[in-house]
Amino acid sequence: MPYLSFTFIFLIAPVSYLVIGAFQSPDGRFTFDNMAGLANPQIAASYWLSIRLSFASALIGTVTGLLLAHALILGGMPVWIRRALTTFSGVASNFAGVPLAFAFIATLGRLGLVTVTMKDLLGINIYGMGFSLFSFWGLAITYLYFQMPLMLLVITPAIEGLKKEWREAAESLGASDSQYWRLVGAPVLAPSVLGCFLLLFANAFGTLATVIALTGSNFSVVPILLFQQIRGNVLYNPNLGYALALGMILIMSVSNFLYLFLRQRAERWQK
Amino acid sequence: MNRRFRIGPSLVTLAAILYFFVPLYAAFQFSLQMKRGELSLAAYGSVFQDGVFINALTFSILASAAAILFGALLVVPTAYWVRLRLPKLRPVVEFISLLPLIIPSVVLVFGQIRMFGSSSILPLTTSDWGTNLLLVIGYVVLSLPYMFRAVDNGMAAIDIATLTEAAESLGASRARIVFTIIFPNIRAAVVSGAFLTFSICLGEFAIASLLNRSAFGPYMVQLGQDRAYEPAALAIMSFALTWVLMGLMQAFANMKPGQGLFRLPFQKKSPRP
Numbered sequence: 001m002p003y004l005s006f007t008f009i010f011l012i013a014p015v016s017y018l019v020i021g022a023f024q025s026p027d028g029r030f031t032f033d034n035m036a037g038l039a040n041p042q043i044a045a046s047y048w049l050s051i052r053l054s055f056a057s058a059l060i061g062t063v064t065g066l067l068l069a070h071a072l073i074l075g076g077m078p079v080w081i082r083r084a085l086t087t088f089s090g091v092a093s094n095f096a097g098v099p100l101a102f103a104f105i106a107t108l109g110r111l112g113l114v115t116v117t118m119k120d121l122l123g124i125n126i127y128g129m130g131f132s133l134f135s136f137w138g139l140a141i142t143y144l145y146f147q148m149p150l151m152l153l154v155i156t157p158a159i160e161g162l163k164k165e166w167r168e169a170a171e172s173l174g175a176s177d178s179q180y181w182r183l184v185g186a187p188v189l190a191p192s193v194l195g196c197f198l199l200l201f202a203n204a205f206g207t208l209a210t211v212i213a214l215t216g217s218n219f220s221v222v223p224i225l226l227f228q229q230i231r232g233n234v235l236y237n238p239n240l241g242y243a244l245a246l247g248m249i250l251i252m253s254v255s256n257f258l259y260l261f262l263r264q265r266a267e268r269w270q271k
Numbered sequence: 272m273n274r275r276f277r278i279g280p281s282l283v284t285l286a287a288i289l290y291f292f293v294p295l296y297a298a299f300q301f302s303l304q305m306k307r308g309e310l311s312l313a314a315y316g317s318v319f320q321d322g323v324f325i326n327a328l329t330f331s332i333l334a335s336a337a338a339i340l341f342g343a344l345l346v347v348p349t350a351y352w353v354r355l356r357l358p359k360l361r362p363v364v365e366f367i368s369l370l371p372l373i374i375p376s377v378v379l380v381f382g383q384i385r386m387f388g389s390s391s392i393l394p395l396t397t398s399d400w401g402t403n404l405l406l407v408i409g410y411v412v413l414s415l416p417y418m419f420r421a422v423d424n425g426m427a428a429i430d431i432a433t434l435t436e437a438a439e440s441l442g443a444s445r446a447r448i449v450f451t452i453i454f455p456n457i458r459a460a461v462v463s464g465a466f467l468t469f470s471i472c473l474g475e476f477a478i479a480s481l482l483n484r485s486a487f488g489p490y491m492v493q494l495g496q497d498r499a500y501e502p503a504a505l506a507i508m509s510f511a512l513t514w515v516l517m518g519l520m521q522a523f524a525n526m527k528p529g530q531g532l533f534r535l536p537f538q539k540k541s542p543r544p
Contacts, residue, residue, distance in 0.1 A: 003349035007367045007415070010408050014382025015374055021385070068287045075280025085284070088291060091517045094467075095510055097474050098491040102506035103294040105495075106301035113297035145294065148287070206375040209476035209488065213495050223377050223477075230381050230481055245378045252373045 015249070021242035034243035043225070043235070043244060050205055050221040051251075053136060057143040058200035064144065065151020066193060072152075073159050086156070089149030096146045101213035104142045108133045134215045142210060147200050154199060158192035158266055195262030202255040205248070222248055295510060302503035314500040315508070323490060331479075331487035334403070335472035338410035339465045342418045345411065347461065348449050350422045355431055368419035371412050377477045380409055384481065402482050409478040414468035421467070421524065425460025426453075459526035466520040470513055 025031040038044065072082040107114050110127060118124045132138055162185060170180045208223040217224050226248065228234045229241040305313040318324055346368075353361050371379070383405055387395040395401035431453060438448045454461070476488035495502045 001349065001352070003345055003364065004367075006345055007370075007412070010383065011367070011370060011374075011379070011412050014379065014386040016382075017386050018378065018382045064287070067283045071280030071283040071287075075283070076277055077280060077284055081284060085287065085291075090521070091510075091514050092291065094470055094517060095513050098476060098488060098495065099474065099506040099509040102491075102495060102502040103298040103510070106503045106506070107294040107297035113300060114293065144290070148290075202373075208375070208377055209474075209492075212476065213492050216496070223375060226377055226381065227477065227481070230377070230384065241381070245381055248375055248378055249373065252375060256373050 018242045018245045019249075021239055022246040024239055024242075026237070026239060034237075034239045035246075037237070037240045038243055038247055042220075043240075046220050046222050046225045047247065049136075049219075050223075053139060053143075053221060054201045054204035056136075057140045057147055057204045058197050060140060060144055061147025061151050061200045061204075062193060062197045065148045065196075066155060068148065069152050069155050069159050073156065074162075086152070089152045092149040093146050093153060096207065097209040098213040100142065100145055101210050104133060104138075104145070104214070108138065108141065134219070139211065139214065139219070142214065143204050143207065147204065150203065151196055151200060154196045155192060158189055162188060191262045192266040195259045195266060198255040198259040198262070202252050202259070205251060205255070295507070298503045298506040298510075302500060302507055305500040314504040318501050318504050318508075323485075324494075327485055327487045327490035330485060331473050331475075334407055334410060334479075334484075334486065335469050337407045338414060338472055339468050341407060342411045342414050342468060343422075343461050343465070346415070346418045346422050346464075347454060347457070350419065350426055351431060351449055351453050354423075354426050355435060365419070365423075368415045370415075372416050375477075376409070376413055376475070377481070379412060380478045380481045383409065396482070402484065406478060406482050406484050406486070409482075410468070410472040410475065413475070413478070414464070414471060417467045417471070418464040421460045421464030422457060424524075425457035425463075428460075429453075429456045459523045463520045463523035463526075466516045466523065470516040470520075473512075474509060 022034050023030055023032065025033060038047070068085070071077060072085060104112075106112055108126075109115065112133070115126055118126055133142070166184050166188075167180055170184055175183070206223065207221075208227060211219055211221060211224055212227070217228055220228075222244065225234075226241065226244050229244060233241070235241055235244070302314045303310040303312070305311060305317065349364060353364050384396060385391075387393050387401075387405060389397050395405045434452050434456070435448055438452050443452070474488050474491065475486070476492060479486035480489045480492070491502070491505060494505065
C-alpha cells in the first residue's frame with residue numbers, strides 16, 4: 001500500500017533513526033550517555049525555558065480563551081459578535097509564524113504603535129520598565145494571538161455541552177451562581193479545560209518560526225537549539241542532537257496523548 | 272438564558288476584540304509610513320518590485336501545489352480503500368496521519384536530512400531536485416493530518432460501497448472507480464484540504480530553511496532582519512491571504528457531494544426541468 005510505504009520511509013523511519021541515534025554512542029554502541037547529556041546546563045536551561053514559556057502562554061491562553069468563550073456563549077452576547085469572533089479565531093489560530101511576529105513588532109516593538117502611544121499619551125515607557133517584545137513575556141503575549149483563538153475553538157463544544165437543565169435544577173434547589181459553577185460547572189468542564197491546556201502547551205512548545213522572526217536565534221528555546229544543532233552542530237555531538245529531538249517528541253507526545261485521553265473523558269457529558 | 276446586558280462578558284469580549292484588532296491595525300498603519308510625513312503604499316510596491324520576493328513566492332507556491340497534488344494522490348485512494356475493504360487498518364492509518372501533529376517539523380526534517388544525507392542509500396540532499404523533492408515530501412507529511420481528515424469526512428458523506436458496486440457491475444476498473452467516480456464526488460473535501468495545506472506550506476519556515484531552499488518562509492525572516500516597513504506590509508498581506516484561504520476552505524468543506532465547484536454555497540441550485 002503506497003500510503004504505508006510512504007509514511008514509513010519519510011516519516012517513521014527518519015524519526016526512528018533519530019530515536020535510535022539518541023541511544024547510540026558516536027561509534028554505534030548502545031548507551032544512555034546522550035539522554036544523560038540532556039542534563040548539561042545549556043540543554044537543561046533550554047528545556048526549562050521552553051517549558052516555562054509554553055506553560056505561561058498555555059495558562060494565559062486557557063484562562064483568556066475560557067473567559068471569552070464563556071462571555072460569548074453564556075454571557076448574552078449578540079449572535080453576530082459570536083459568529084464573527086469564531087470565524088476570526090479560525091483564521092487567527094492559523095496565523096502563526098513569521099507574519100505574526102511582524103505584526104507584533106509593529107505593535108509592541110520599540111517603535112510599535114502601542115509602545116509609542118503609551119509613551120506619548122500616558123508617559124509610560126514600557127521598555128524603560130523592563131518590558132521587551134523580544135523577551136519571555138513579549139513572546140508569551142505574541143503566542144496568545146494564536147493560543148486564545150485556539151482555546152476558544154476547542155473549548156466551545158464543552159461549554160455548549162453544559163445543559164440548561166443542570167443550571168435550572170441547581171437554581172430550583174436554591175444554588176447561587178457561584179455554587180452552581182463550583183459544584184456543577186467546574187467539575188464537568190475540568191477535564192476539557194485541562195485537556196485544552198495541554199493542547200495549547202504542545203502548540204507553544206513546538207513553535208519555532210515566530211521565535212526566530214522575533215529574536216533571531218538568541219532566545220534558545222528547545223526548537224531553536226535543535227535548529228542551530230542541525231545547522232551547525234553547536235552541541236559538538238550529533239548523538240546529543242538526537243537526544244534533544246527525542247526529548248521534544250516525548251514532551252509533545254505526552255501532552256497530546258493526555259489531551260486526547262481527557263477529551264474522551266469529557267465527552268461522557270456531551271451525549 | 273436571559274439576554275439582558277451584562278457588564279463582565281461585554282468587557283471580556285471588548286478586550287478580546289481590541290487584542291485581536293490592535294496588532295492588525297498597527298501593522299497596517301506601520302506599513303503605510305515608508306515615506307516620511309505621508310501615508311503611502313510604497314512599502315507594498317517595494318515588496319512587489321523585489322525580484323527575490325517574486326522568486327521565493329513562486330517557488331513556495333509551486334512546492335505547496337506539488338505537495339497538494341502528491342498528498343491528494345496518496346490520501347484519496349488510501350482513505351477509499353480503508354473505508355471499503357480494510358476497516359481493520361483504519362486505526363493504524365488514522366494514527367499515522369496524526370503523527371505529524373506530535374512530531375515537530377524541525378524534528379521531522381532533522382530525521383530526513385540524516386536519513387537521506389550524502390552517505391545514505393538514497394542521497395536526496397546531494398542534488399538540487401532531490402532536495403526540492405524532499406521539501407515537497409516534508410510538506411505532504413505536514414499536511415497529512417488535515418488532508419486525511421478532510422478527505423475522510425468527504426467519504427463519510429457519500430455511499431462509497433454502493434457507488435463502487437454500481438461501477439464494478441458496469442465493468443469499471445479500480446483506478447477508474449477512484450478517479451472518475453470517487454474523486455469527483457469528494458472534490459469539495461479535497462479542495463478544502465488543499466486550501467488548508469496551502470496556507471500551512473506557503474510560509475513554512477523550518478523545513479525550507481534547513482533544506483536551504485530559497486522559499487517564502489526564509490525570505491520573510493531575512494526581510495524582517497533587513498527592512499522595517501516591508502515586513503509590516505507582508506504581515507497585512509499574509510493575514511488577508513490566510514483569511515481568504517480559510518474562507519475558501521470552510522466554503523468547500525460545507526459543500527454537498529457533487530455540488531459544482533464554482534457555485535457559492537449560499538446560492539440555490541436552479542430547479543431541474
